[in-house]
Amino acid sequence: MRLHRAKARLAARSARRAATATNFQATSYELSVVEQAGFAAAAGCDVIFSCVDRPWPRAVLNLLAYTHLIPVVDGGIAVDARGGRLRGAEWRAHIAAPGRACMECLGQYDPAHVQAERDGSLDDPAYITGLPADHPLRRKENVFVFSNSAAAAQLNQFITMTTAPGGVADTGAHLYHLTTATLDHREDGCDTGCPYDSMLRALGDDAPVTVTGRHRSAEQTRAARTRAVRRWPLRRCAPSTTLCTDSDEITQSGSIGRIPPWPPGPRDQR
Numbered sequence: 089m090r091l092h093r094a095k096a097r098l099a100a101r102s103a104r105r106a107a108t109a110t111n112f113q114a115t116s117y118e119l120s121v122v123e124q125a126g127f128a129a130a131a132g133c134d135v136i137f138s139c140v141d142r143p144w145p146r147a148v149l150n151l152l153a154y155t156h157l158i159p160v161v162d163g164g165i166a167v168d169a170r171g172g173r174l175r176g177a178e179w180r181a182h183i184a185a186p187g188r189a190c191m192e193c194l195g196q197y198d199p200a201h202v203q204a205e206r207d208g209s210l211d212d213p214a215y216i217t218g219l220p221a222d223h224p225l226r227r228k229e230n231v232f233v234f235s236n237s238a239a240a241a242q243l244n245q246f247i248t249m250t251t252a253p254g255g256v257a258d259t260g261a262h263l264y265h266l267t268t269a270t271l272d273h274r275e276d277g278c279d280t281g282c283p284y285d286s287m288l289r290a291l292g293d294d295a296p297v298t299v300t301g302r303h304r305s306a307e308q309t310r311a312a313r314t315r316a317v318r319r320w321p322l323r324r325c326a327p328s329t330t331l332c333t334d335s336d337e338i339t340q341s342g343s344i345g346r347i348p349p350w351p352p353g354p355r356d357q358r
């Protein structure tokens with residue numbers, strides 16, 4: 089059964105439940121960072137954790153890191169499962185920030201793929217099908233088992249940057265190889281000629297680059313979720329009812345929530 093809940097709202101709810109600070113607050117934005125409103129929200133952050141998969145949002149975050157001087161803690165996983173066998177896996181963790189190599193120089197995204205995503209090609213099944221089977225944009229490996237390692241590596245980068253253990257705040261970009269159990273470090277900055285940590289640095293909103301635009305896939309996903317939620321019946325229940333606490337909005341407002349029919353009907357068993 090699909091519950092049609094935005095990941096942003098679930099993440100905010102989980103953060104509130106796990107928070108230990110007294111006045112912790114979490115605000116969710118059901119937006120893509122490539123959309124103008126999402127970009128504006130991200131530009132107001134002190135630190136950004138990047139968990140995106142596609143090249144366009146990575147390119148936007150890369151720009152934010154250098155033009156707006158907002159450190160972006162990024163990570164990624166690559167699995168080599170050619171022939172249906174696990175041949176290797178790697179995960180990266182690094183911080184895009186002035187003085188450090190940017191995500192484009194680290195090879196985290198290909199600028200050519202950014203345009204392909206902007207013009208909708210990455211959402212065109214014919215375009216994807218035409219790519220080689222081992223192309224990064226076609227790979228569909230289940231990387232869940234490595235996700236915790238990648239997330240932990242990102243948190244290590246963040247802790248090192250903010251607390252500087254032993255006086256060291258930058259240990260470089262990390263790339264871990266599962267096959268050999270070795271960790272590569274890249275401690276130099278951007279490649280020669282890279283514009284991010286040179287001509288674009290600290291330009292803020294004056295950067296002569298337009299990276300935002302309409303994201304039709306995001307718009308369609310939001311619209312589909314809204315339509316699906318409207319189909320759920322409204323049910324009045326007590327604030328202490330277990331079902332109602334499934335949504336922070338419901339909990340805070342007291343008593344009215346949207347609850348899916350239970351047991352689910354045939355339409356919901358997808």
Ligand SMILES: [Zn+2]
Binds near residue numbers: 190191192285
């Ligand atoms: Zn660079």
